[in-house]
Amino acid sequence: MKKYYFWFCLLFATLAMAQEENQNLRNFEAKVVNAQTDRPLQNVHIINLTQVIGAITDKKGDFNIPAAVNDTLFFSYLGFKSQKIRVTNDMFKYGDTKIAMTELAYALEEVVVKPYNLTGYLEIDVKNIPINTAYQYQIAGLSKGYEAGSKNPSAVTKVLGAIMNPADLLRNLFGKKPRQMRKLTKVKQDDHIRDLLASKFDRETLEELLQLEKVDIEDILNNCNYSKSFIRTANDLQILDAISKCYEEFKVLNRDK
Template identity: 75%
Template sequence: MRKYLLILICSVSFFGFAQTEEENQEVRELTATVINAQSDFPLESVHVVNLNLVKGTITNQDGKFTIPAMVNDTLYFSYLGFKTQKVRVTNDMFRFGDTKIALTELAYALEEVIVRPYQLTGYLEIDVKNLPINDARQYSISGLPTSYEAGSKSPSAVTKVLGAILNPADLLRNLFGKKPRQMRKLRQIKEDDNIRDLLASKFDRETLTELLQLEKVDIEDILNNCNYSKSFIQTANDLQILDAISSCYEEYRVLNRKQ
């Protein structure tokens, strides 16, 4: 009897665990409020993007928003004059429904930056020795239009350079080939009006790098190898950059099928 009872308890526990796991994987409507971290006032027209499902929305006059999400999805918050923020979706956010997301004004965020001025003496030989050494190095290869920076900021630079040598076509195969799933997001992003509106107002590439999981240097490499001008790369907004990458990617796919 005890054996049957133990089996029954284990079965119920397993069923409950499986049900919880299944609930975690369901796409549900998540509602929360975005507030100013300093004043606790609600923030209107904050852009909210689910980076996993590639869905976007904006907050209403009460700071509230509703967006499709699953547990462990990442929400990306962007608002002019405020520091961008990423928040991981949890079960509690669905259960209680009164989650508040606080954004920090850039003026307060900048106060946390400590500036250490160099102690200059006015004597060139002494001041040169006191200045910090930049460990970043650039590799320039004959026949390639751009140089590549290595060092702590770009640890994969050597791989990119070698890839360019071994694959004369260009860096597109390396960049697109390594991120096929992320690059498929291009079409999803272009279909969401809220995300497009957000990208049209941005020039810093931060939202694009989050959505596509690419570094800024990768985006520049893609556009350089697709023959976009340096002026366009520097002055275009994020939506124009997205359209350029999308066009470039489609051309790459066509060429790749022919090879």
């Protein structure tokens, strides 16, 4: 009886905390402008990192997003420096909040274009075309393929090792920040965040969302047997889906531990 009472109290406390958190959420409204010209910026992506909710500015640079005091908002816009702000009581009290974003100064480097030097002879041209080394292996009984990175006998061993004992490779990585990893589900449910990640390749937004360093993200994907080619060329949304799949497999394998 005591056991059931304990779980009932725990459930009640969790629901009460969730309800209190939702009650603290208010509609936060503000405007995003160019710091140099004071003109409004359209299509700026805003993410409430605390609540994992996304929004986007309209033609006038205005946006609204559910937020509570002390929530952290992350602003991202192509060609401008990303920034974070902390929501305060004064922002709700006085309104008319204006967020100024600064343009980035890019130094254009010399671009060297290297042609394939095709000759018109098939046997020669085939050797000059670059080859994608992101090989995948499909194993009977499993619904997905595994990338191994190179086509050699050790690649197959690497795949089998990931299936037989992936928990040892990932326990330290996922175990350090389980709360951030649980954000993956909420991130995937928000269309604004998914649209932003689909357009980005720099991992900056993922670092802020998951509170992981870029090197940690690469370590996770390496230990999940994703190829260097995939890690280098995938957009942030593809990287997020890859981490999510790997994390779900990790939870299943560690359910009884």
